Amino acid sequence: MIDVQKISKEKNFVSAVIYVYNDEARIAGFLETIHEVLKNNFDKYQIICVNDASTDNSLEIIRSVAKTIPGTVINVVNMSFYQGVELSMNAGIDISIGDFVFEFDNMVMDYEPELMMKVYERSLTGFDIVNAAPKNCGHKSSKLFYALFNYYAPGPHPLRTENFRVLSRRAINRVHSMSKTIPYRKAVYANCGLKIDTIEYDNDPLCAKRYNKETKYLRKEMATDSLMLFTNIAYRMSIAAAVLMMVATFGIGVYTLISYVTDQVISGYTSMMLVIAGGFFGVFAILAVVIKYLSILTDLVFSKEKYTIESVETISQ
Known part of the structure; x- marks a missing residue:
């Protein structure tokens, strides 16, 4: 039987940048799923795991899983100390070389793997940034933050909770030309002047990731800084x-x-x-x-x- 997927693989080089912080319970299955989607749909791709100074066995699991995937190279960026999702993702994106880059801020997979390709395919229709957003967001603090942000910084692309996104290389270059440092990626993306689209999907709000005290504090600090930087x-x-x-x-x-x-x-x-x-x-x-x-x-x-x-x-x- 002929494998149609192998014949019709995409020629664009893609990168998948994954944020990792104490995710030993999810990382193995998430990596295997990402690899399966990329292998079945792309000729060339890279996987970048940004290890934000995890204190559990996340790094060891990444190394173990990587050695079981034939012909696939996984790059691991080890942060010197815990620096949070924004700076860590910036580090991963800076070493990515793909024509298109998948950004995975977390490993909560409350969607079907096929959604990754739907988001990518939407980007091929002329959108430089395409987001995958859950219809149900259970965090009241997130709803409050986005309500304040969108009210005091009205723009063509209101911010909301997103799970992952695809960026074109043009979008990454545009953002870097706007600012060498990116304190809050979503806000910069929304104001980069390029075409943006969002695909909504049904999800279970109970699957949302729970954060420890350190992460909660850093997220609150980032939210406060973002309101100061990007709103009036x-x-x-x-x-x-x-x-x-x-x-x-x-x-x-x-x-x-x-x-x-x-x-x-x-x-x-x-x-x-x-x-x-x-x-x-x-x-x-x-x-x-x-x-x-x-x-x-x-x-x-x-x-x-x-x-x-x-x-x-x-x-x-």
Whole structure:
């Protein structure tokens, strides 16, 4: 019997970048599934596992699985210490050489393997970035973050929870030309000016990955930084605070003058309150201006975050 899949394999070189952090329970099956999909559909491909300083047996399992896959080379990027999904994925993408790159931020496979090819095939129709997004997201914190982000940074491509995506090499080059450092990939992708599409799929929200305390803290920090970098929420909150303080200090000033005119005041109270009111008014007015300039500078020049790699392994049978 003729294998149709082998005859009709794609000629594009693809890379699969997989984020790994203490995933010993999932990594073996996930790698085998990724390899099976790529082997059946592509002539040439590479698999890159970014090991974010895992403390379990994830690295040993990757090495073991890699040696059981004939003819396939798996590259392992070992981060020097735990640096989180954003910097780790940046490291993996930087060493990828594919015409198209699969980004797997996590190994929760709440979808059928065939979805990978559907996403890739959609990218061939003219989209430089195609996302695979679950219809059901169980994390309330994620919903809140995306609601705030999309409200304060309205754009043509609202952000949402995604499981994986495919990027064209043009998209990667465009993003790198925009900024040498990428603090939050999804936001940069959404604003790179290229065509983006999303494929939704039915999923079980109970399959969502649970994070440890360290990861939860880093994700919250990243969410806060992203809101500061890519939205005007900080500026609008500072303006609101400044307006409230101005109104309050103005009211105190009026009350002080009335107290002075009516002589219903404690000795020294009038001059003290005038000084405090004027001081608060000036401080908050200046802070509003400074924060506005800082928000502009932050938009133009991102913080110089760099990842640190301990080693890169090439594993083959």
